[in-house]
Amino acid sequence: MRQRKIKDIESKLSAYSRFLVADPASRRGVWRNAFSCAGTGDANANSPRGRSPLYLELGCGKGQFIIECASRDPNGLYLGFEGSENVLYRALLRADAADPANALFCSVYVLDRDAYFAEAELSGIYLNFSDPWPKARHEKRRLTSPGYLAGYGHALEYGGFLHIKTDDDDFFAYSRAGMEALSDFEIVARTEDLHRSVYARENVMTEYERKFLNLNRRINYLLARKVSVE
Numbered sequence: 109m110r111q112r113k114i115k116d117i118e119s120k121l122s123a124y125s126r127f128l129v130a131d132p133a134s135r136r137g138v139w140r141n142a143f144s145c146a147g148t149g150d151a152n153a154n155s156p157r158g159r160s161p162l163y164l165e166l167g168c169g170k171g172q173f174i175i176e177c178a179s180r181d182p183n184g185l186y187l188g189f190e191g192s193e194n195v196l197y198r199a200l201l202r203a204d205a206a207d208p209a210n211a212l213f214c215s216v217y218v219l220d221r222d223a224y225f226a227e228a229e230l231s232g233i234y235l236n237f238s239d240p241w242p243k244a245r246h247e248k249r250r251l252t253s254p255g256y257l258a259g260y261g262h263a264l265e266y267g268g269f270l271h272i273k274t275d276d277d278d279f280f281a282y283s284r285a286g287m288e289a290l291s292d293f294e295i296v297a298r299t300e301d302l303h304r305s306v307y308a309r310e311n312v313m314t315e316y317e318r319k320f321l322n323l324n325r326r327i328n329y330l331l332a333r334k335v336s337v338e
């Protein structure tokens with residue numbers, strides 16, 4: 109169901125500017141510096157913070173996953189990118205309540221040709237319950253289409269990971285085939301039933317995941333590591 113646009117959304121978002129990165133294009137190569145505003149102090153490349161692992165959730169929704177990851181891992185830096193301002197607003201409200209020092213958000217709808225990150229800048233990318241775009245003519249919009257996968261390969265450091273969770277079997281098969289076709293990624297974990305697998309214990313729940321579990325749907329999970337440099 110399409111959500112109605114929240115009135116005066118721009119100014120509502122700006123009220124939470126301490127959790128918002130407004131100019132993602134200009135952060136390429138220096139994303140870690142953005143986190144100094146979160147009270148972590150100097151974040152240049154020579155400071156301990158400047159070497160912290162940097163993780164992205166693309167399509168972070170209402171932020172439950174990324175905020176929980178940030179709280180479990182205070183040494184990591186967590187970025188949530190979300191294409192819907194209405195939805196992002198909910199994430200910012202959640203961030204305001206939880207007050208993480210190491211999570212930031214961006215109002216941005218990422219296209220497959222976008223390059224918001226420098227080569228090897230990211231340590232991990234999370235794709236949780238990405239829109240499956242089942243029609244063939246929408247393939248380019250899938251967050252695991254070849255254009256996006258090439259971008260992730262460029263942005264991830266050696267050993268960095270791509271994590272995928274989805275209830276959609278067709279999207280999962282498509283994503284898996286895309287990963288297997290790439291020589292710079294190796295699939296290191298995979299299950300078609302995450303919540304009845306060894307990976308369940310470490311799992312961080314997302315909003316959509318909770319909904320699908322309540323409907324007794326199986327959750328697919330895949331973890332791939334970058335194994336070669338360009």
Ligand SMILES: C[S@@+](CC[C@H](N)C(=O)[O-])C[C@H]1O[C@@H](n2cnc3c(N)ncnc32)[C@H](O)[C@@H]1O
Nearest residue numbers: 167168169190191192217218236237314315316
């Ligand atoms: C199905 S929801 C899943 C939200 C959350 N990850 C979860 O698991 O609860 C997918 C979200 O991804 C966002 N999204 C889809 N494509 C995107 C893109 N290219 N760039 C940024 N956000 C995107 C949508 O606006 C939506 O909020």
